[in-house]
Amino acid sequence: xxxxxxxxxxxxxxxxxxxxxxxxxxxxxxxxxxxxxxxxxxxxxxxxxxxxxxxxxxxxxxxxxxxxxxxxxxxxxxxxxxxxxxxxxxxxxxxxxxxxxxxxxxxxxxxxxxxxxxxxxxxxxxxxxxxxxxxxxxxxxxxxxxxxxxxxxxxxxxxxxxxxxxxxxxxxxxxxxxxxxxxxxxxxxxxxxxxxxxxxxxxxxxxxxxxxxxxxxx
Numbered sequence: 057x058x059x060x061x062x063x064x065x066x067x068x069x070x071x072x073x074x075x076x077x078x079x080x081x082x083x084x085x086x087x088x089x090x091x092x093x094x095x096x097x098x099x100x101x102x103x104x105x106x107x108x109x110x111x112x113x114x115x116x117x118x119x120x121x122x123x124x125x126x127x128x129x130x131x132x133x134x135x136x137x138x139x140x141x142x143x144x145x146x147x148x149x150x151x152x153x154x155x156x157x158x159x160x161x162x163x164x165x166x167x168x169x170x171x172x173x174x175x176x177x178x179x180x181x182x183x184x185x186x187x188x189x190x191x192x193x194x195x196x197x198x199x200x201x202x203x204x205x206x207x208x209x210x211x212x213x214x215x216x217x218x219x220x221x222x223x224x225x226x227x228x229x230x231x232x233x234x235x236x237x238x239x240x241x242x243x244x245x246x247x248x249x250x251x252x253x254x255x256x257x258x259x260x261x262x263x264x265x266x267x268x269x270x271x272x273x274x
């Protein structure tokens with residue numbers, strides 16, 4: 057399993073669809089928003105939690121079609137499906153590789169990019185905590201969407217349409233954590249809800265993803 061994780065990390069970095077693309081998109085979003093809404097600090101501080109979370113969500117969405125597509129194209133997915141390793145474990149490792157190359161860089165870069173949006177200082181710990189808890193759910197849900205559309209030609213648009221509604225609860229609670237942190241309010245409740253969504257996704261969706269892959273490979 058560790059060898060599979062290392063292999064997927066190497067493939068993601070070589071393909072150019074993970075680390076650099078996600079960070080570049082996140083940076084573009086945070087730079088363009090002040091240019092579009094104006095440089096007023098109060099306005100930027102009010103919308104910063106939502107903008108940062110929307111940017112992180114869309115950045116994760118960019119590379120979802122690569123999670124399984126490359127393995128399907130070269131036949132590796134068929135071999136993995138018949139290997140002694142459980143397919144649920146394979147899916148989990150692919151989601152972990154996607155998070156390590158896309159979600160983790162976003163978590164590390166978010167505090168720096170928050171400066172561009174005049175995010176209040178008390179919100180920074182909550183921003184990092186919410187992204188650290190929420191982005192794994194984005195990767196696991198995205199892997200489920202990739203499993204549903206694997207083998208489809210030009211399935212990227214369909215993948216986005218399937219995954220975006222499932223991302224909404226994570227987006228709502230993630231942005232709420234940062235908003236409450238910025239206003240000095242108690243943010244434990246939405247943070248626990250966010251953790252619950254991630255825990256539920258990690259516990260259940262690998263089985264659904266593996267079942268979808270088996271159906272698509274028949």
